[in-house]
Amino acid sequence: xxxxxxxxxLLYLLLAPLIGGLIAGLDRIISARMQTRVGPPIWQxxxxxxxxxxxxxxxxxRSQTLFVFGLFIFMIITGLLFFTGYDLLLxxxxxxxxxxxxxxxxxxAGSPYSFIGxxxxxxxxxxxxxxxxxxxxxxxxVTKTFSVAEIVxxxxxxxxxxxxxxxxxxxxxxxxxxxxxFDLSSTHHAHQELVKGLTTEFSGPSLALIExxxxxxxxxxxxxxxxxxxxxxxxxxxxxxLIYFLEIMIDNSFARMKWEFLLKSSWWMALVFGGGxxxxxxxxxx
Amino acid sequence: MNLILFLIIFxxxxxxxxxxxxxxxxxxxxxxxxxxxVLAVASIMLCFDPNEISSQLLQLTFSHYQQLFLFVVEIGxxxxxxxxxxxxxxxxxxxxxxxxxMLLIVxxxxxxxxxxxxxxxxxxxxxxxxxxxxxxxxxxALIIGIIGGLIAIYANGYxxxxxxxxxxxxxxxxxFFFVIFMFLSAMFGIVFSDNLxxxxxxxxxxxxASFLLIGYKGDKVSIDNAFRALLYNLIGGVGFVVxxxxxxxxxxxxxxxxxINAGKSGFLIPVLLLxxxxxxxxxxxxxxxxxxxxxxxxTPVSALLHSSTxxxxxxxxxxxxxxxxxxxxxxxxxxxxxxxxxxxxxMIAISRQNAKSVLAYSTIxxxxxxxxxxxxxxxxxxxxxxxxxxxxxISKGLLFLSVGVAEHRIDSREIEAMDGxxxxxxxxxxxxxxxMAGMFLAPFAMLIxxxxxxKAIIDPAPLLLIxxxxxxxxxxxxxxxxxxxxxxxxxxxxxxxxxxxxTTAATLEKAISNYEWCALYPLGFLTIISTIIFPLTSGxxxxxxxxxxxxxxxxxxxxxQENIILMTLLLILLLLLPLLSKIFISANNKKTRVTAPYLAxxxxxxxxxxxxxxxxxxxxxxxxxxxxxFGERCxxxxxxxxxxxxxxxxxxxVRF
Numbered sequence: 001x002x003x004x005x006x007x008x009x010l011l012y013l014l015l016a017p018l019i020g021g022l023i024a025g026l027d028r029i030i031s032a033r034m035q036t037r038v039g040p041p042i043w044q045x046x047x048x049x050x051x052x053x054x055x056x057x058x059x060x061x062r063s064q065t066l067f068v069f070g071l072f073i074f075m076i077i078t079g080l081l082f083f084t085g086y087d088l089l090l091x092x093x094x095x096x097x098x099x100x101x102x103x104x105x106x107x108x109a110g111s112p113y114s115f116i117g118x119x120x121x122x123x124x125x126x127x128x129x130x131x132x133x134x135x136x137x138x139x140x141x142v143t144k145t146f147s148v149a150e151i152v153x154x155x156x157x158x159x160x161x162x163x164x165x166x167x168x169x170x171x172x173x174x175x176x177x178x179x180x181x182f183d184l185s186s187t188h189h190a191h192q193e194l195v196k197g198l199t200t201e202f203s204g205p206s207l208a209l210i211e212x213x214x215x216x217x218x219x220x221x222x223x224x225x226x227x228x229x230x231x232x233x234x235x236x237x238x239x240x241x242l243i244y245f246l247e248i249m250i251d252n253s254f255a256r257m258k259w260e261f262l263l264k265s266s267w268w269m270a271l272v273f274g275g276g277x278x279x280x281x282x283x284x285x286x
Numbered sequence: 287m288n289l290i291l292f293l294i295i296f297x298x299x300x301x302x303x304x305x306x307x308x309x310x311x312x313x314x315x316x317x318x319x320x321x322x323x324v325l326a327v328a329s330i331m332l333c334f335d336p337n338e339i340s341s342q343l344l345q346l347t348f349s350h351y352q353q354l355f356l357f358v359v360e361i362g363x364x365x366x367x368x369x370x371x372x373x374x375x376x377x378x379x380x381x382x383x384x385x386x387x388m389l390l391i392v393x394x395x396x397x398x399x400x401x402x403x404x405x406x407x408x409x410x411x412x413x414x415x416x417x418x419x420x421x422x423x424x425x426x427a428l429i430i431g432i433i434g435g436l437i438a439i440y441a442n443g444y445x446x447x448x449x450x451x452x453x454x455x456x457x458x459x460x461x462f463f464f465v466i467f468m469f470l471s472a473m474f475g476i477v478f479s480d481n482l483x484x485x486x487x488x489x490x491x492x493x494x495a496s497f498l499l500i501g502y503k504g505d506k507v508s509i510d511n512a513f514r515a516l517l518y519n520l521i522g523g524v525g526f527v528v529x530x531x532x533x534x535x536x537x538x539x540x541x542x543x544x545x546i547n548a549g550k551s552g553f554l555i556p557v558l559l560l561x562x563x564x565x566x567x568x569x570x571x572x573x574x575x576x577x578x579x580x581x582x583x584x585t586p587v588s589a590l591l592h593s594s595t596x597x598x599x600x601x602x603x604x605x606x607x608x609x610x611x612x613x614x615x616x617x618x619x620x621x622x623x624x625x626x627x628x629x630x631x632x633m634i635a636i637s638r639q640n641a642k643s644v645l646a647y648s649t650i651x652x653x654x655x656x657x658x659x660x661x662x663x664x665x666x667x668x669x670x671x672x673x674x675x676x677x678x679x680i681s682k683g684l685l686f687l688s689v690g691v692a693e694h695r696i697d698s699r700e701i702e703a704m705d706g707x708x709x710x711x712x713x714x715x716x717x718x719x720x721x722m723a724g725m726f727l728a729p730f731a732m733l734i735x736x737x738x739x740x741k742a743i744i745d746p747a748p749l750l751l752i753x754x755x756x757x758x759x760x761x762x763x764x765x766x767x768x769x770x771x772x773x774x775x776x777x778x779x780x781x782x783x784x785x786x787x788x789t790t791a792a793t794l795e796k797a798i799s800n801y802e803w804c805a806l807y808p809l810g811f812l813t814i815i816s817t818i819i820f821p822l823t824s825g826x827x828x829x830x831x832x833x834x835x836x837x838x839x840x841x842x843x844x845x846x847q848e849n850i851i852l853m854t855l856l857l858i859l860l861l862l863l864p865l866l867s868k869i870f871i872s873a874n875n876k877k878t879r880v881t882a883p884y885l886a887x888x889x890x891x892x893x894x895x896x897x898x899x900x901x902x903x904x905x906x907x908x909x910x911x912x913x914x915x916f917g918e919r920c921x922x923x924x925x926x927x928x929x930x931x932x933x934x935x936x937x938x939x940v941r942f
Contacts, residue, residue: 073866086852093733097727107774116907134755141748279749
């Protein structure tokens, strides 16, 4: 492992919560402006988390904390694997493990709301998983490597070969960022019929941990977007931010969809755009 | 050499001792336990005996007497099948049996004719050894010896309980164990035979044994399902005999090794016929229903068929043929059958509510993945395929045995009846969760294998990744929701800590016999340990095997080391997680308060009821099964049609 990989890993570990938190703050301001409100200060997410840490820790089951803690640890590890340039497939698998731990935590909490939240989160996972796996596959078809460190060195931007995969990725990013119309399991909007769904039974320090994990996760996702533009770094950063802005816009302009639509649309998008892109690459590269 | 013969003959002898039911129950149980221990030790010794491995082709050669012997025995087996099929009026079974019998007679007369007229050095047939041994067959022997043995021990405890639950049935336990040990013997025979006639002989014995075991209960459903298994496997058997006959006519040889070598140089028809036999035995798509029907049998039978024997014989053969399939269109089509099976079986599993049925579909899916690897046939793909065989055998054995125990304790095999099992059967639930995690979750070894599958097929056939990615998503869904069901503590009366008195939990688990624990704990331990020693398995067993068969240079697998070590570290971390979270929990312990779940209303005393507008309500929650999306009828039809079309293309794509 080179020193640059080590540095970027370390930077991720330290800066990701800061960047993720700031993005969350910006998200809230921009959303507020779209709804013609003023919105909270940009540091609000940090105030929230600090307050959560100082609150009483209410649980239904003591062991649910175990899973939340596991989620936190494995999400950080996933990010570290990505930013230190390891195997992209391994990153995806570790990511899956982390997400499953969150779902199990919600199941374990044993309330009807968190149970349905967990089921829906699982549904979302099934919806996005094919596309998530097609991303490294598409990237491999172009670069002939799964190693993130090698992929960033590839001379042409990947978006040039993988527009279909990128469109498919955009579709599932809405699920991953927990944005409307695909925020079935848990949402920050007030239109939630499942109370807070997945996270209903988490409070105080546990909820704070989930929030920080979410920041780490968002930075990782933005990193994956960056991968498609890696040779020109400023375009990559710009693209990542632009796409996040796009997600905020989608979030504020759509009502929530039903799970049938979520599942069908995600699988079709993955099949048509992801699979189609891979088919084309296979035919062209031969 | 001696060990191989021992492994085949010893269980056979034990089965003969058990058959007449002379021994008192205690002695019988003791004999079964000790002999399975002996088998396990013998198969482990196989790894460490350099003589066994170095004497590549062993000295016991084939002879015409053996051939006559096999011929007579096979006719005997055929007569037995006739007896059963006429007794229960199953004409199709008799019909397929007749075809196979006729083919065998043709084969015999052909050999005799060639010998008498000495056509094409006919006596060369008898210079080749009937047995062989390599690292792959040692791995298979370990699976059969250890996991099969553990299942036999488990059956000791389970069958007693089984007859306790099914009082209307006659206790035929001695014949049950007779067939089980016969089965193990035949399985050892399959993995060590190089001679195709012997291989087919053992193959047919496993077919017949599974028929007897599936029909053990003797009611109508069991008998129908047993005959379906028999029919499908006989169809595969016909493919097998045609393959032997075709290869013999062309080359005058009965050696599997030579058949594979001929396949490598383009003579693919016998290879594909054998692969076809492998499909039927390993329940690939058009044949998959026999394995689903097999779940009516007592749990040890399902565990045996699904994890260590029977279906593993099928994939063993297909993987054996992999070098011949590599880089051919036929190979891609074989892989497609596997891919279709993996995708459809995984999707159907979502809609199943019966625990054993979910396990059965998951088995079929995993076998599909193995066949897919075999069809690709590259070293990396075969590596992944063999790894899946190992890990699937362990985890699936554990899962079936645990579900069997749970079924007797909660009197249901429905997943919906299992909520809160973690309270009433804590240790068993832990083992179930471990087995499920072993089946699909990073960093357990099964996932490393899936990762290898993706790496292996991305270059030769990237489109085959599409069924894999969708199937994996479905796999995730049905396992996690089951795990959630076990963990969620809800309103189920039997499993609820608040509704029943506190002693129930302890007594429920106490009723599990020691024989059952004796099988469950080692399997749970193996699930973890197999992941930890996984680099060793790869380094000492698989890499030498693959290097030999594919003439690989040193360092082919070097790229792997770094990632494998990383995976192992992740596993250790996952196992350490409870400890780490202890720190977090204790840091917040003072602030932690346990409350009742939120029910959007006033909770009534226990937290499982709330005050509705008219009366006290109890909430119930059920999993998603998505029948409208993943219905069994629809997707199995799709799978069967696609698989049959693929097979037809496959058979006709090779020039006759």
